[in-house]
Amino acid sequence: MNGRPPELDAFLRRIGDGIVFGQVWIQSAVDGFLLRQEQDRARAIAELRDVPAQSLRLLAQYNAAGQFRPLRSSPDLQSGWVHRAANPAALYDALQLLYPGSLADWFAGQQTEPPVTSFADFASRQSGIYRSVGALSAGLVERVTRACCDPTVCLKRRLWRAGELPSDVAESKSLIPCLEPCAILLELSRRATKFDRETLLHVGVGGEELSTLRAALEAVRDRPEARGRQADFNDPLNPRRILWCLSRLPAAPGADDAEESG
Ligand code: SF4
Known part of the structure; x- marks a missing residue:
């Protein structure tokens, strides 16, 4: 017995020459472990800003914008930082700050039957203003x-099922x-x-105008700095509202022909 959480022992066995967890590239080093943003994998350590353990929480709380x-x-x-974890316990603490609870979830996800909660069970536990989500149709649960x-x-791999949607790989x-x-x-x-x-509004737009609307929404979807606040659904540029609207737009007439000729 080494006193380490079982999820940490299992994770240490998986690290090998390096492993990506979330967006963090983790490597064993002579004096512990090196953690950095995956995009910085090919950069020299000397080019990166040293981030101590006490600053990791803040680093994870805000994006570059x-x-x-x-x-x-x-x-x-x-991106642009490196964290040096001196030993397995420090690695565990760093991952808890970057991705709280995720190492335990990763370990639980290795089981033959991971302990997942379906949307229906989750919805049945809700009360107050959230009680209504239990009445969502299967189709609406899938779209949500x-x-x-x-x-x-979101980079988490969804293991719970939502209607006919397959879980993520x-x-x-x-x-x-x-x-x-x-x-x-x-x-x-x-x-x-x-x-x-x-009430649905019947907005009269033509095919080319519809293409422009789709392109505008996709441009916001693909540029994090253009998106609104992630947890504020009153913000029309909320990234999930953008994705919702995209899913509601019909294909522009002739879109298939354009793809084939392009
Ligand atoms: S956004 Fe989806 S996959 Fe991500 S944490 Fe929430 S429920 Fe899970």
Whole structure:
């Protein structure tokens, strides 16, 4: 017995020549472990800013544009830094600060039957203003999940099922599993019941105008600095609202022809 949490022992065995966890590249070093943003993997350590353990929490709280990251699994962890963890316990602490609870979830996700909570069970536990999410149709749960858990906004690999949607594969996201719906998904579910009751406006736009609308939404989706606050669903530029709207747009007439001729 070494007194280490079992998830840490299992993770140490997986590190090998290096491993990406979330967006962090972790390597064994002579004097412990080196952690840095995956994008900085090829950069010399001397070029990176040393970040001590006490600064990791702040580093993980905000992206490079200074926006708060309500989910640490959002794919906008800052780059340009290195953290030196002196031993396995320090590595564990660093990962807890960067991705709270994720090492234990990763370990639980290795089980033959991971302990996941379905949307239905999650919804049945809600009360107050969230009680209504239990009444969402299967189709609406799928649409909410697609928008909320898209890889452009969350890197956790969803293991719980949402209707007919298959669970995520690690290659499309990361090693960190999502074992149950999160608070952001709960809020989007509540909003979705409202969106669904809204009177539809029949906006008269032509095919080319529709293409422009789609391109504008995709441009915001793909530029984190252009997006609104991640946890504020009143913000029309909220990234999940953008994804929701994209999913609602019909294909522009002739889009298939354009793709074929392009
Ligand atoms: S529910 Fe979706 S958005 Fe929330 S942590 Fe899980 S995968 Fe990410």
